Amino acid sequence: MTKHLLSLLALAASAAYPVLAAPAPPPLTYLYSVNLTMPAGTDLGHVPYGSRALLTISGGTFSGPKLNGTISLPRIT
Numbered sequence: 887m888t889k890h891l892l893s894l895l896a897l898a899a900s901a902a903y904p905v906l907a908a909p910a911p912p913p914l915t916y917l918y919s920v921n922l923t924m925p926a927g928t929d930l931g932h933v934p935y936g937s938r939a940l941l942t943i944s945g946g947t948f949s950g951p952k953l954n955g956t957i958s959l960p961r962i963t
Contacts, residue, residue, distance in 0.1 A: 918950030922957070 923945040930938040946957040 916950060918948045918953045920946060920948045920957075922946035 922943050924941060924943055927942075928940040930940055932938075943957070943959065945959065948955055948957065
């Protein structure tokens with residue numbers, strides 16, 4: 887009897903809360919594409935969580951419908 891009563895209470899409780907529709911995904915808009923200039927990376931070897939490498943960016947461009955530009959990094963002397 888107790889199992890049936892608990893099942894009935896659970897069913898009644900679930901009916902008290904309406905099923906909510908999944909929220910609509912946010913609208914996504916294409917912003918830009920990036921082309922990077924990168925010299926060869928430096929292998930840092932194995933670390934506790936896998937292999938690591940150091941990758942540097944030396945320049946590049948980005949372009950899109952409303953945003954365009956050049957990536958230029960300052961030279962460190």
